[in-house]
Amino acid sequence: MKKTPNKRLAHWVSRSGLSNTELARRVCVAAQRCGEPHIASDASSVRRWLQGDIPRAPLPQILANILSTEVGYRVTTYDLGFGDSPILDNSLIYNASYELTVETVADLGRADVDRRAFLAAAPFTAVAAVGPARDWLLDTLDQEPEPGPRVRLEDVSAVRNMFGTFQEMDVLQGGGTGHRTLARYMNVHIYPLLGRTHPDSNDPVRRALCEAAAEQTYLLGWMAYDDGEHSTAQRYLIQSLRMANESRNAALGAHVLAGMADQATLLGEPAEGRRLAQSGRAGLAKADSPACLADLWCLEARALAKLGDKRAAAQAVAKSQAAFERVRPEQEQEWAEFIDGAYLNGEYANVFRDIGDAAEAEKHARESIAHARRQKRARRGAMSQAVLSVSHLQRGDLEAAHAAGLRTLSLSRQVKSSRCIEAVQDLQKRMTPFGDHRLVVDFNERAKELVTAA
Template sequence: MNEPNDALAALILQAGFSWAGLARRVNDLGADDGFALRYDYTSVHRWVKRGERPRSPVPALVAKVLSEKLGRRIRPSDFGMTEEETLAARGLQYADSPRTTIDTIIDLGRADVNRRSIIKAPFVLAALGAPSRDWLLATLDGTATERGPRQVGMKQVAGIRDMFALFQEMDVMRGGGHARTALVEYMNSYVFPLLKRDHEERVQRALYEAAAEQAYLVGWMAYDDGEHGLAQRYLIQSLRLAQASDTAALGAHVLAGMSDQANLLGHPHEALMLTRAGRRGITENDSPACLADLHILEGRALAALGEARAAAAAVAEAERVFARVDHGNEPVWARFIDVSYLFGEAAHCFRDLGQASQIDRFAGESVEGARKQGRARRGALSHAALAIADLERRNVEGAAAKSLTVLDLAASVNSSRCVETVRDLQRRLKPYAEMDEVQRFNARAGELLGLAA
């Protein structure tokens, strides 16, 4: 049995409704929309005392009734009745207003924290085109202004950025499943209430930028945790807030994340489109780190499409741009676009192209950098590339040994990508299942991650 719905009970009391009166008004509004509803006192009793949730469109009708009576906007999520089918659709929309975007992220966060079915919403390929197009057009049409440097003494913005850095560090070191719920609760309890107030333009844009960074990060965490439909919706909303902040590099960074996800899910054409939209929206001076990332992810998409020459050219261009990066002049979100990351992604380009010597070159540098930083997730992904290079040479013993390292690193973080990487190695090693080294790897995978060979 569900918990009583205290929030709904309080709103009904504030509105001065009896339970029977609320039910009658819901039925009347439903009839106006063509619905034959027969709710009564008992129905509302079940909603309040048993926490039952009526089907659509009833939560929206209840919210409308309460809004009329109270003279302010009440949403279904305010009394724990977010209509998840509607929320799943809203999460894919690139809203006209950043305020609408904020409401959508708040509702996504509430559903996420409560483990509602929105976390199972599907990834929708068709939803990728419009947000990237709208962001790019808005960015190209925007006029440059001289607002002066951001005053880092703005306490709220500085505090939000400090929290972003903390959560970003936790994601990189512990995996996307480690602290996502805590970040969502922080955003909904502190960041978004600030954005619902009016501020002078400089502060408003700074708050939109900080909120966009955090919405991106929670989307990335969901992506790393294997919840792709939810991640896609957070990323689209983050892109809209990035536009509101007038920060082109941040918007391009969000498109890079969307591209990474699309490519992982087997949609390289769309991944390529997203990287190119991002590149068109910024210059090398905006953020060399972001531009290098877009080039390397373009290479990933091209490699998945089998375009070896173009992929290699994209990797080379990423290296060229990355040579200009000074992380002291980059935003905090670009901190981990470094050698460990960039060369690790390059290694995966050449993994997809079956070029073992290039895998060795890039993955070797990535592994070394990740080891020095203590980045287990990145180390696992890059060690896996080295294992695959060994398999390309028919060095099964070496591949199995490196796969054991991948496994140990993957077990130390909360990342579905790492788990999928171990599964991929199991599939690749399956033809050699009788070898002692492979059997040790499979036994260990079962012990640490519960993965059957």
């Protein structure tokens, strides 16, 4: 059978500037160092690989490591035409090694951009969050604050400016709109920088860059979550948590745990969601962010409502509201901007919907809708209109529910968000007890096009 030349490998070998002989020599040296003395290669071996032969493990990874060092950019076995690196397993691990964390998140970003099927098909694994949450909390509580002002660097400022742009894109247009674009930006501009930072974990440039990278990796996870790609989202969030710890920003790590809690509860694991929210609050003992605290209490309330603990859920909402009263926007970090009246009231409305308090659900839904309308936030408006519709259904007012449902459809068409689609489908299910009433039929007909397209 005629072999197909490996153009990917040829590209990276050419870019490295290494001759076939020198590359073969380095392979032998690297094999010796990693305990594989039986591996031997020469210029003829490299030539066969370029012609299409697939070397046996661990040679593909050894080649990837050598070429990465030469070009100053993370090159994976996939890039070399040798198939996938073990992304699925590695990206669920909170690795103690900074270098392996950088390698893993770069591999994950590349797989995401290429939309590789194995990643999208992987399941969400609730238990995977247990170890990362524990390790982050222990590391955070062990860290001692360093003297001196917080470092502001020009390179990091440029990264942060892009973060603001992408966060606004997510808030206004939905996660599905900018997810791939942000992943490409991270792969090209951010992840390569992480691999070239100072080896000292206390280096201010490294810590500032890790903080910015953690923020944007979290946003990538959140966008994937909103786009319905939960396996990808979970992996980004775990790696974001590890980089947040590297930056020594406890509030940012707690914020990542809030995202993980939200995802766990949404996917039917409210007990895990509650535990993650509690871990985030414990981590805030080393930081002060009333906005993050309000979010964590809110997400614990969501989990408690799903668990059927009405009294504790209402108490958690009250604690969230008390924390939010202390928020001073100018003192919060940029990622906390979305934790506002539109978001929190929308989540409170979900809590009261789930515990059957229609009056409170309606009150908070209307508050959220008013805020969202002023800010032109269609996604939040759509989800809160859906809760408002349910509150009407809980009181038996189908006509009011139908009107709010139509507003949900109108706003959902303006964004690309799987959560909006799920809110519409939830409304359809909740209208089922009303049978073939003309308003139910009308809503289902109007919803059909939106749901089918999604």
